[in-house]
Amino acid sequence: MIYLDNAATSWPKPPSVAEAMTKAVKELGANPGRAGHQMALEAGRGIYRTRVLLAKLFNIKNPLRIAFTQNATYALNLALLGLLQPGDHVITSTLEHNSVARPLYYLSQRGVKLTKIGLNEAGEFDLDLLEKSFQPNTRLVCLTHGSNVSGHILPIEKIGALCRSRQVKFMVDAAQTAGVIPVDVEKMNIDILAFPGHKGLYGPQGTGGLYIAEGIELKPLVTGGTGSHSEYMEQPQVMPDQLESGTPNTPGIFGLGAGVEFVLKTGVEQIHAREQALTEKLLAGLRALPEVIVYGPAEERLPVVSINIKGAETSEVGFILDKVFNIACRTGLHCAPEAHKTLGTFPIGTVRFSPGWFNTDEDIDKTIEAIKTIIKEMKGA
Amino acid sequence: MIYLDNAATSWPKPPSVAEAMTKAVKELGANPGRAGHQMALEAGRGIYRTRVLLAKLFNIKNPLRIAFTQNATYALNLALLGLLQPGDHVITSTLEHNSVARPLYYLSQRGVKLTKIGLNEAGEFDLDLLEKSFQPNTRLVCLTHGSNVSGHILPIEKIGALCRSRQVKFMVDAAQTAGVIPVDVEKMNIDILAFPGHKGLYGPQGTGGLYIAEGIELKPLVTGGTGSHSEYMEQPQVMPDQLESGTPNTPGIFGLGAGVEFVLKTGVEQIHAREQALTEKLLAGLRALPEVIVYGPAEERLPVVSINIKGAETSEVGFILDKVFNIACRTGLHCAPEAHKTLGTFPIGTVRFSPGWFNTDEDIDKTIEAIKTIIKEMKGA
Numbered sequence: 001m002i003y004l005d006n007a008a009t010s011w012p013k014p015p016s017v018a019e020a021m022t023k024a025v026k027e028l029g030a031n032p033g034r035a036g037h038q039m040a041l042e043a044g045r046g047i048y049r050t051r052v053l054l055a056k057l058f059n060i061k062n063p064l065r066i067a068f069t070q071n072a073t074y075a076l077n078l079a080l081l082g083l084l085q086p087g088d089h090v091i092t093s094t095l096e097h098n099s100v101a102r103p104l105y106y107l108s109q110r111g112v113k114l115t116k117i118g119l120n121e122a123g124e125f126d127l128d129l130l131e132k133s134f135q136p137n138t139r140l141v142c143l144t145h146g147s148n149v150s151g152h153i154l155p156i157e158k159i160g161a162l163c164r165s166r167q168v169k170f171m172v173d174a175a176q177t178a179g180v181i182p183v184d185v186e187k188m189n190i191d192i193l194a195f196p197g198h199k200g201l202y203g204p205q206g207t208g209g210l211y212i213a214e215g216i217e218l219k220p221l222v223t224g225g226t227g228s229h230s231e232y233m234e235q236p237q238v239m240p241d242q243l244e245s246g247t248p249n250t251p252g253i254f255g256l257g258a259g260v261e262f263v264l265k266t267g268v269e270q271i272h273a274r275e276q277a278l279t280e281k282l283l284a285g286l287r288a289l290p291e292v293i294v295y296g297p298a299e300e301r302l303p304v305v306s307i308n309i310k311g312a313e314t315s316e317v318g319f320i321l322d323k324v325f326n327i328a329c330r331t332g333l334h335c336a337p338e339a340h341k342t343l344g345t346f347p348i349g350t351v352r353f354s355p356g357w358f359n360t361d362e363d364i365d366k367t368i369e370a371i372k373t374i375i376k377e378m379k380g381a
Numbered sequence: 382m383i384y385l386d387n388a389a390t391s392w393p394k395p396p397s398v399a400e401a402m403t404k405a406v407k408e409l410g411a412n413p414g415r416a417g418h419q420m421a422l423e424a425g426r427g428i429y430r431t432r433v434l435l436a437k438l439f440n441i442k443n444p445l446r447i448a449f450t451q452n453a454t455y456a457l458n459l460a461l462l463g464l465l466q467p468g469d470h471v472i473t474s475t476l477e478h479n480s481v482a483r484p485l486y487y488l489s490q491r492g493v494k495l496t497k498i499g500l501n502e503a504g505e506f507d508l509d510l511l512e513k514s515f516q517p518n519t520r521l522v523c524l525t526h527g528s529n530v531s532g533h534i535l536p537i538e539k540i541g542a543l544c545r546s547r548q549v550k551f552m553v554d555a556a557q558t559a560g561v562i563p564v565d566v567e568k569m570n571i572d573i574l575a576f577p578g579h580k581g582l583y584g585p586q587g588t589g590g591l592y593i594a595e596g597i598e599l600k601p602l603v604t605g606g607t608g609s610h611s612e613y614m615e616q617p618q619v620m621p622d623q624l625e626s627g628t629p630n631t632p633g634i635f636g637l638g639a640g641v642e643f644v645l646k647t648g649v650e651q652i653h654a655r656e657q658a659l660t661e662k663l664l665a666g667l668r669a670l671p672e673v674i675v676y677g678p679a680e681e682r683l684p685v686v687s688i689n690i691k692g693a694e695t696s697e698v699g700f701i702l703d704k705v706f707n708i709a710c711r712t713g714l715h716c717a718p719e720a721h722k723t724l725g726t727f728p729i730g731t732v733r734f735s736p737g738w739f740n741t742d743e744d745i746d747k748t749i750e751a752i753k754t755i756i757k758e759m760k761g762a
Contacts, residue, residue: 003410005418009628011410018406021632025399025585029384029392030709036699037386037709070451070587073627077603099605099627105614106604198628204406206451206587206630221602222458223487224480225716231728232718233486246454246480247390247579249587251402252633318417328411328418335606337613347612 002327002363006356007148007176007304007334009198009205013259017202020258024251031247032227043250050257051240054209057201057260057268058193059184066211067243068253072175073099074221075194075210078243079171080104080142082218083192086111088139091130093154094118094342095147098335100173104142113137118342123297125154131162140169145177149339149350151279151301153181160189169216175199176302179263181272191216200271201263203256206249218243271357275303278355278364285368291375295343295350306343306350309371312378314349321351325370329353383708383744387737388529388557388685388715390579390586394640398583401639405632412608412628424631431638432621435590438582438641438649439574440565447592448624449634453556454480455602456575456591459624460552461485461523463599464573467492469520472511474535475499475723476528479716481554485523494518499723504678506535512543521550526558530720530731532660532682534562541570550597556580557683560644562653572597581652582644584637587630599624652738656684659736659745666749672756676724676731687724687731690752693759695730702732706751710734 003011024046030039032047051063060066069075080103084090092104094116108114115133120126130141141163146153156172163170171192174183179200185193190211197207212218220235224245229236236242263271282305286292295306309317318331332349333340340346353367384392405427411420413428432444441447450456461484465471473485475497489495496514501507511522522544527534537553544551552573555564560581566574571592578588593599601616605626610617617623644652663686667673676687690698699712713730714721721727734748 001420003420005411005421008412008421009410011420013406013410018403021402021406021585022399025394025402025636029390029394030386031389031586036696036712037703039382039384039392039709040386040389070455070630071627073605074451074603077605077626081603097606098611102604102614102616102626106616196628204402204630204632205412205628206633208627222455222462223483224454224458225478227716230479230714230716230718233483235483235487245458245483246452246589247577247586249451249585249630249633251585251636252587252630255406255632315417322418328420331417333611335608335611337611 002366004327004329004353004355004359004363004367007199007352007354008330010200010202010356012358013202013204014262016258016262017204017255021204021251021255024254028250032250046257047248047250047253050253050260053257053260053264057179057264058211059186060211062214064239065214066209067240068248069208069210070206070249072173072194072196072208075208076100076173077103078210078218078221079192079194079212080107081221083216084112084139087137089113089115089135089137091115091117091133091138091141093125093143094338095150095152096144096336096338097148097173097175099175100142100144101338125152127155127158130159134166134168138166138168140171142171144173144175145183146181146302147336147339148176148304149306149334149336149352150296150343151304151306152297153300153302156190157188164189176304179268179271180275180302182268185211197252197256197259201256202259204252207252207256210243220245274357275355278359278361279303279305281361281364282353282355282367285364286371289371289375292371295345303355305353306345308345308348308350309375309378312374314351317351317374320374321370325366327367327370383747385708385710385734385736385740385744385748388580388733388735389711391581391583391737393739394583394585395643397639397643398585398636402585402632402636405635409631413631427638428629428631428634431634431641434638434641434645438560438645439592440567441592443595445620446595447590448621449629450589450591451587451630453554453575453577453589456589457481457554458484459591459599459602460573460575460593461488462602464597465493465520468518470494470496470516470518472496472498472514472519472522474506474524475719476531476533477525477717477719478529478554478556479718480556481523481525482719506533508536508539511540515547515549519547519549521552523552525554525556526564527562527683528717528720529557529685530687530715530717530733531677531724532685532687533678534681534683537571538569545570557685560649560652561656561683563649566592578633578637578640582637583640585633588633588637591624601626647738655738656736659740659742660684660686662742662745663734663736663748666745667752670752670756673752676726684736686734687726689726689729689731690756690759693755695732698732698755701755702751706747708748708751
């Protein structure tokens with residue numbers, strides 16, 4: 001199996017991830033923060049350790065400003081629904097995943113105003129238009145760090161500076177970038193950062209998180225047992241307890257810790273360099289084929305390559321790649337319909353290849369060969 | 382280590398649980414329902430399999446009416462916040478965990494009316510008062526199946542019949558009972574059932590679920606990627622997708638499947654019989670000690686025994702049990718302050734022992750001996 005679906009979830013995971021989860025399940029039958037016994041304390045320490053590792057990766061000063069969530073979708077909803085009020089204006093983009101687009105649409109039906117920024121004529125993110133879109137009631141700029149469809153990387157550091165100078169909060173969806181390219185909340189002026197645990201951080205599915213800067217208060221989506229301040233009927237306001245009601249996913253968070261440790265040890269720059277080389281190799285091979293349309297930016301991009309073969313159905317190409325060539329990719333809209341409208345691939349979608357750290361040059365060669373064979377057989381048919 | 386904190390989370394888990402999780406992490410790098418490749422299909426099948434096992438356990442006709450959540454707290458919030466409107470009246474109890482009490486308190490601040498039923502003079506759940514509490518605007522009866530503090534088991538089947546005859550929806554928090562005593566949504570007339578995965582179902586932390594009967598529509602708390610109907614800005618209304626936005630916890634749900642399989646294979650009645658025998662042994666030993674106050678019902682109860690030693694701090698007793706005797710229990714309010722007010726143990730709390738399937742008679746003997754020793758040394762001091 002050649003796995004080229006790392007934008008959906010990274011695979012394989014470093015062996016330490018499953019080991020950390022197994023350790024948590026087998027050795028730590030404990031509900032952290034809810035009891036004083038030894039296993040509960042050790043579970044609590046392991047969870048805190050993962051917070052510290054994440055804080056190191058994202059240059060977050062206070063690890064307790066990170067709340068764990070079951071996925072990035074929940075983190076994004078928590079931030080948007082917990083922060084925005086009717087009358088607020090939000091600047092966002094047409095490249096967003098449904099995990100941002102849908103809650104923003106929901107809020108837009110309830111009095112929140114949206115401005116969506118797309119690509120300029122050069123096919124790059126329209127930073128000029130963004131700069132002109134600030135209004136007196138702009139409360140938030142909410143953008144993906146990078147597109148899961150086209151691979152566009154947004155100029156987050158520049159946008160962060162624009163937001164800071166206007167005293168507008170800046171929220172970033174790092175679903176495709178956490179662990180893949182550098183994310184530094186201080187340098188990039190990011191006030192709110194949502195991230196999944198199971199993509200570039202190599203943790204298991206079921207994990208993710210939300211960082212909120214000091215001074216930002218979110219209304220929690222759910223309330224309940226927090227282990228702390230049990231005597232009050234109102235949800236405690238202390239972070240991260242306020243946003244982490246109920247028993248946490250201890251095995252998942254232990255696994256995420258192992259994943260983040262792998263990223264820190266390997267180095268994001270090194271991971272990026274390797275994935276970039278694989279991506280450029282794939283792009284070069286595919287761009288050489290006149291029957292292939294390659295979408296996305298001309299130069300710098302994430303390890304995400306969306307294509308179509310002229311005259312072929314995307315789902316059929318994906319099916320053949322899987323069944324005949326044992327290559328796992330993804331076809332369709334990738335939960336980001338507006339990104340496809342922006343690229344002109346709605347509603348047909350694209351075939352998306354997303355290489356990862358564990359792919360080899362040979363994987364890429366075989367993928368290009370497979371596409372060539374599919375084209376040849378199409379012509380012969 | 383003698384582990385008597387199964388009401389917080391069951392431990393140990395059957396070995397199949399960690400094995401299923403490891404298999405999911407190592408062999409299935411896939412986002413189920415998001416791609417067509419083989420690993421994604423296998424992940425989707427494994428998740429559906431867990432739904433089927435849960436449906437079998439709870440006698441649910443359609444497994445797709447079960448949505449997976451990261452814990453019972455989220456499931457409970459999802460149901461309460463997704464169903465109730467200002468002006469609705471809810472009947473609940475004073476034995477609820479904060480995961481029910483806090484969202485209901487939140488709703489009560491926004492126009493939802495609450496009636497709370499406690500214990501009668503005999504110390505049993507006041508069913509007569511509940512029957513008298515129905516009002517024309519009663520929308521929901523929301524009760525715990527059993528108390529995590531006192532061990533009281535509520536007469537759910539009788540209450541379900543009362544609700545059905547009045548056409549009032551009935552919601553049950555099975556946090557302490559799923560896998561511990563029989564839960565049958567048909568026989569008990571349960572319309573909404575919330576359950577954790579990591580207690581009596583022996584799954585890992587980070588899992589739980591919500592069953593909603595056909596015909597009940599909940600407003601989702603979060604919206605986002607569902608893998609289905611990606612082209613619409615509005616959240617799809619099909620179950621379970623509507624309530625399961627974002628990447629699911631595939632390893633956790635695989636582990637939960639293994640846990641539920643263990644429960645089905647062992648038999649809930651058999652598990653209950655064994656845990657009841659351990660509980661009665663513990664109760665008999667503790668009731669024989671005049672220095673010990675044992676709380677809870679005189680007869681039938683869950684495997685939950687809350688006590689205090691006269692003249693001793695609960696937290697100190699828990700600390701000594703852990704450090705000196707290597708016995709893991711839990712002290713304090715157990716996230717259910719009102720239950721303690723009902724029992725007269727607020728704010729001091731209780732020392733809670735919760736035996737499980739994997740405990741032995743010897744564990745119980747040693748625990749009783751430990752309590753005896755603590756009492757003796759207190760007297761000597």
